[in-house]
Amino acid sequence: MTSSKTPNKSADDTDANAALESGRRRATINDIARLAGVSKKTVSRVINQSPFVREETRQRIEAVIAEWGYAPDPQARGLAFRRSFLIGMIYDNPNPQYVVNMQLGLLDGMRGSGFELVVHPCDRSSPTFLQDVRMFIERQKLFGVILPPSVSEDERVADLLRDIGCEYIRIASVPLDEEEHMIVGHDRLGAQAMGEHLVGLGHQRIGFITGLPSFRSSHERKGGFEDALAAAGLKLDADYVVQGAYTFESGLAAGEALLAKTPRPTAIFAGNDEMAAGVLQAARRAGLTVPEDLTVVGFDDFQIAQAVWPPLTTVHIPTRQVGRMATEKLIAREGHEPGDPASIIPHLVVRESSAAPKPV
Structure with a gap:
């Protein structure tokens, strides 16, 4: 891989390029700015798809990003913009297959968005349950959270999220909240x-x-x-x-x-x-x-x-589809779009385990 060059490279620049080319470290936003010959702020604007960057400059920066496989760290990115690019899943569910399917759906909905998933298994019967949830959200500086059953059914959690101003989506078998906060399974x-x-x-x-x-x-x-x-x-x-x-x-x-x-x-x-x-x-x-x-x-x-x-x-x-819908509904808040009503209608699947009873 050849590096993009900028005029009048210093010895420090040469050493930095050598470290990158040797694979001793990954590229940072400072590296991308230096290699593209622009400021760190301009790189940030390109990463966040700002319209206030000349097309020629954008293409040069994107070429450098692609060349070095640079991906912004979600937590560092959140700090820079005073918000997080992390979405949390808080769950208390004894069924591992449900948890796996839900996580896959959440990741489907995040693909290409720049958001990442962090998970927090919990115990609703714990005396420190609410305190633990709050610490998780504040420690990770979450953009928002997805609440599958049975955490979604706990009004104490919804009240906590409203109090601290954290976006959320609840997944439940019946409507429990305003439409913008719900995926309903019926x-x-x-x-x-x-x-x-x-x-x-x-x-x-x-x-x-x-x-x-x-x-x-x-x-x-x-x-x-x-x-x-x-x-x-x-x-x-x-x-x-x-x-x-x-x-x-x-x-x-x-x-x-x-x-x-x-x-x-x-x-x-x-x-x-x-x-x-x-x-x-x-x-x-x-x-x-x-x-x-x-x-x-x-x-x-x-x-x-x-x-x-x-x-x-x-x-x-369709648990995986429900997860994808929940993430997409939550991420839509970033653009201050209203949440659409979302519900899933289950359907019967007949296989070999059911038949008429034996005649008496």
């Missing part, structure tokens, strides 16, 4: 569609595994299922409802508890796919075949839904 509609599917197959004795009570989605999914049963003149038997924790292990335990009941349910609706996978394991341990002896269905349509056998009938929530 979990209730998805659970209702699943209930209609099971009733349509002829199931009446159905077990249900709820998620954590601290998650609004747990209540919305159960409520949607009950809505579908009520529309068919049926009722969810409380004796066939078991609480889970959105984990494989809790699904396995809940599945074993439901399959020990007499009479046994002909179908089990688990509040997410991880728990449904646990129910499949419980069914195998009990010597049952799915779906011939037992229908098992889930919710979310994560990767595990197609990795298990039989593949799960489930409700598709």
Whole structure:
């Protein structure tokens, strides 16, 4: 790689070029300014797409940036402009696949924007929860934060963000805030569609595994299922409802508890796919075949839904797309654009794990 040259190079300039060419250090904004023969301020203007730079100068600076692979440090850039180019994700979620899919979506939305992602796992039950969130935001000088469930459902967090003037987007199964702060998942509609599917197959004795009570989605999914049963003149038997924790292990335990009941349910609706996978394991341990002896269905349509056998009938929530939408909605604030209403309508995905019950 050859370096761009400026007139009358000093010995220091020569040493700096040698260090760059040897790979001993990465280019800085000062290097780009020196190599392009302009001021650091002019380089900053080009990086931030300012219109107040001559086209010839812009092209020269961009050529030097491309030649040396220079990328501005988000934290240093934020300090220079008295704002941050960092977006935080604050989460308290027991499902690792949800967290991964959400992060991928957030990164999709940031691509090409100059923003970077920092994550903060937390424990909402901790006595220092709010203090920890505040320290995270202030320490990182965040531009804004994305709040997935269940952190998004905590009004204390929203109040804190408003108090300190931090931009935010909440992701939840129901509207909890003004439109510019929300991505809404409508979990209730998805659970209702699943209930209609099971009733349509002829199931009446159905077990249900709820998620954590601290998650609004747990209540919305159960409520949607009950809505579908009520529309068919049926009722969810409380004796066939078991609480889970959105984990494989809790699904396995809940599945074993439901399959020990007499009479046994002909179908089990688990509040997410991880728990449904646990129910499949419980069914195998009990010597049952799915779906011939037992229908098992889930919710979310994560990767595990197609990795298990039989593949799960489930409700598709496009978590990665939700993450991308949340980031794009947050970044739009930089241009002071109004936030658009954003909602996701889940839909049923029928696979091999559901079938009509055996004739009595």
